[in-house]
Amino acid sequence: MTQHHQPDSESADGRIKKPRHKKYQNQSYGERLAADATYDAPREDPKPVVREDSKPVVKGYRAEQARPDRSRDDRPVRSDDRSSDERPRYERTERPYAGNARDDRPAFRRDDRPQQNRGDRPYARTERDGKQYPRAAERTDRPQYRRDDRPQGDRTERPRFNRDDRTDRPQYRQDDRGPRSDDRSSYRRDDKPFVRRPSQEERRGEPIRREEPVIDLGTVADDNQFAALGIAPRLVQRLARDGITAPFPIQTATIPDALAGRDVLGRGQTGSGKTLGFGLPTLMRLSGGHTESRRPRGMILVPTRELAMQVHDALEPLAHVMNVSLKLIAGGLPYPKQIESLRRGVDLLIATPGRLIDLCEQGAADLGAVEVAVLDEADHMCDMGFMPAVTTLLDMTPPEGQRLLFSATLDNDVDKIVKTYLKDPVQHSTESGQATVSTMEHHLLVIEPAHKQSLTAELASRDGRTIVFVRTKLGADRIATQLRDRGVMAAALHGGLTQGMRNKTLDQFKDGSVPVLVATDVAARGIHVDDVGLVVQADPPAEHKDYLHRAGRTARAGGKGAVVTLLLPHQRRGMIRMAESAGVKAEPVRARPGDELVTELTGGTKPSGYPVKLPAPKPQRFSKGGGGKRFGSGRPGRGDNRGSSGPRRSNGGPRRTDGKSYQH
């Protein structure tokens, strides 16, 4: 890279910045935004960098010098660690005419252009791998047909599938289709609200009578443990219908206290059913009450949009049988529906903080009637970045309301929230809190930097679903591309993508068309996908909690799973400490591509080495939930630096473009 002016060096006015959390302590969200808009990053004067072989660089700094601590793992050592023979040769096709002057180009008209004698060329060359393949015409391994002497096959005898011949489904023709709006009972899910268009009378202002759903949920065993916890029969029945008859430990522990109206701190292992732990009591509490326009009575805050969707989808059928309305409030989806349903009055919000604050400031929502406030992934919601938003929201709720905090780990600054917002909380932890589930095995592999790519590819090329965690958004994109280049179908998931892409990618991962997900920590928490057999940490986690959360994507709900962490030699020590704090028992071992251990982990499959392309998303007909149509598509998510002070950095781009010096 050549030296260039740093785009952000205009922030060199040396203003001192207060630490962010202090700065925001007494500011409203809006004030904070306003402040951010005009705020410049603190700036240390760039010290002259002197190198023996160069003049002092006073203004700006040389990129390569400015990153002395750039760790090897994210340095693009070489774009490809295959040996030069293995690596595909990308050949530049020769351009016939160089130069800009248009008049020195021979002017061919279409018909007097030199005829490339295509037939004489013995081989077609593909740009992609530089190999030469016989032209189709020369191939002897398959019959060559010209259009008109192709065997005619039995095209005419092939059974024709005709819509009208199908007997396996009712046949409607335009004119004998059932009446559209009146009788849809046969299409109607019995646990889904049937939204009826208001009649003219109703629109004129006569009161709308809400139909009580008629639901037959079947019977429930007498010894159903949910019933014993005090859960309403309708909920118990609905759960039983999905085969949920026995509560998990965290649910057994927290539900009675939560039902009693107490503030609860719940810590349960990953995949242990925390969602129902707070969901059921919340629904019980909200059931039967009256919600005013724009004044929801319950709110569940979650750190990512995907998690919000997941919680929403998990609670929706349950909320329905309790006659509780709920709404997903998250960024990336259109405002009008959210505003409209708030206006009509919705009992329970499942929200990401930013959008909810936004709606409150717009006056579309008022949290003054919130009886139950839930923080899912509480410790994450309490870290530096989220804390201001979370306190802003909690401040808007009445202090006497009930608060439920749930997480797999409870530390960080959760204490602050607990002290400020919870009264006489009961804490319930299942198991020892730290250790991961016993069906999970852990491997720490110390590897050479040059082997990282090929090892990742080997690990990911296994059968079944795999999540590869990386540290940065850029890294996620890069590794996903590299995996595809090596023949492993992988897609990147991170917050820098549009919500449409995020949904598409997650859907494809769920439906199996893309078995490998390369994700930042956006997917570290809460996201549940069945049968993720392996978690690969291509970059080790930043701290032990992250290890636990990432690892928790596998071995869920009693299933088996393995976690493999790739370590560069210098990351070994830190990882050992992390494993200790996380209660993970694993010894770092050296590993190279092709090692027995690796083969064993992957079941012996190997990447093909031939590049693959991402599948097109499946067309989503009648999609309900599942995400495809849920968020507005194509709208970019916020840039990741929204709200952060200082000049805007490129999205996930190289670090330290913010004018700060690397020298400490």
Add this chain to the structure above:
DNA sequence: AAAAAAG
């Protein structure tokens, strides 16, 4: 320290 969370 990065990522996430509003457009």
